[in-house]
Amino acid sequence: PETITVGELANRMAERSADVVKTLMKMGMMVTANQTIDADTAELVIEEFGHRTVRVSDADVEQVIDSVEDREEDLRSRPPIITIMGHVDHGKTSLLDRIRQANVVSGEAGGITQHIGAYQVRAESGALLSFLDTPGHAAFTSMRARGANVTDIVVLVVAADDAVMPQTVEAISHAKAAGVPMIVAINKIDKPTANPQKVRTDLLQHEVVVEAMSGDVQDVEVSAHTGQGIDQLLEAIALQAEILELRANPQRSALGAVIEAKLDVGRGPVATVLVQNGTLKQGDIFVVGEQWGKVRALINDKGDRVTEAGPSTPVEVLGLNGTPEAGDVLNVVETEAQAREIADYRVQAAKDKRAAAGAATTLQELMAKA
Ligand code: GDP
Ligand code: MG
DSSP: OOEEEHHHHHHHHTOOHHHHHHHHHHTTOOOOTTSEEEHHHHHHHHHHHTTOOOOOOHHHHHHHHTOOOOOGGGOEEOOOEEEEEESTTSSHHHHHHHHHHHTSOTTSGGGOOOOSSEEEEEOTTSOEEEEESOOSHHHHHHHHHTTOOOOSEEEEEEETTTOSOHHHHHHHHHHHHHTOOEEEEEEOTTSTTOOHHHHHHHHHTTTOOBGGGTSSBOEEEOOTTTOTTHHHHHHHHHHHHHHHTOEEOTTSBOEEEEEEEEEETTTEEEEEEEEEESBEETTOEEEETTEEEEEEEEEOTTSOEESEEOTTOEEEEEEESSOOOTTOEEEEESOHHHHHHHHHHHHHHHHHHHHHHHHHHHHHHHHHHO
């Protein structure tokens, strides 16, 4: 006769085995998760659960996810993660392109770098730096709103021929609100009309006191066009990172944030994940927002397949069951059952939240009509 273990039955129903055991107990059968039951009994159990979903609680999800605590001796220094912000047309994209280029080893096949939403470069001193490839404030704030604080350092780009503008001020307040240190890149220094001193004095009015004005915010004159000052900027970032003493535990299971995700025709759902702690490995089972999966392949910012990605490394992840959203947090878990359980729970929780919001509106509408 056909049999199934209680655990597997729970798995297939996306229920907790403890709940299945409890149900069997109510039916008069004393079994554990590892024991088998026959198909008829299984059918009764399935009926018993019906279409009703037994919900795991937030606490259960947290317990599965936050079970690893880093020990002091396991912590290692990790590269900083940098976001470039500043007023429109002050040169954010040009600067990101220049930094990426500056680092392409000469002779490398055309220097083609994959655009996966983030990239890593090495400063002359040898320090690795991870740049988020989406400049601008919307990305920064929406990631933060979703609980992903992925930025360690903000590079504030200010064009030397334009000085401080409204979005410069906005960027300053975002960085301050997030408690993220800033480095000022005074860009377009190649222009005849460049007035870097005006940038420095303008910044004073917004309580950003650069080193040249005896403050403690590093400022570097750069040109995204000529490449002037780019090396100094990278060293300034490396220095700031050293001061921050950024550390992570490469030994633990990975925790990361989605910075980009898409449904790729050939490859299925693909997400670029910035590993924040631990090491993400091929074969790892994970839950990410309302999705889950098993790492089928990892591809780095150079387009190469890698078997693992450590702290502060951006990597494309293949093997997702669905497409997550930017800002979703990725956690590696022990088993597929856990991953599925947490993802299901989150889907249901999101549904409930929407239903509650919908009901509230309807109620409001009713009240308004009355
Ligand atoms: P973003 O809107 O901040 O991303 O700015 P972009 O990178 O798109 O640059 C806006 C304009 O400024 C473009 O026409 C760039 O070519 C120009 N630009 C950017 N950096 C420099 C620079 O260092 N020197 C000069 N002369 N022009 C620059
Ligand atoms: Mg741009």
